[in-house]
Amino acid sequence: MSPETLTTVTLLTELLLALRLNDAGAFKHLLSLCLDEHGHETVDELTWDFLLPLLSDEEADRMVGWMGYKPLSPSNGSGSEAL
Incomplete structure (x- = not known):
């Protein structure tokens, strides 16, 4: 596993x-670290692909509230919506 992949997996786990x-x-x-390291678009992609499937509905709602925006929908690929 490359150091970059390990860093990404570690941040997602945290x-x-x-x-x-x-x-x-x-x-x-941690979200700030992720955004600084990988950028908004990559963090959205990682959120949809790896993090959201692991969350309960309550955890997903909490994450959206803490992030201050809704992650990009994998179906629309357009910009994020402000809450």
């Missing part, structure tokens, strides 16, 4: 754990 622990501060900090 985001998932922060959501499950209901830790908004940790989630927002």
Whole structure:
């Protein structure tokens, strides 16, 4: 596994754990790291492909609230909607 892939997997794991622990501060900090490292479009793609399928409805709603925007829909591919 490449160092970049390992970093991405680690950040996604940490985001998932922060959501499950209901830790908004940790989630927002890690999300900022993800956005700085990978950019908005990549984070949206990773969220849809890897993170959202692991979340309960409550966790997904919490994540959307903490992110301050809805991740891009895989079906529309257009910009994100502000809450």
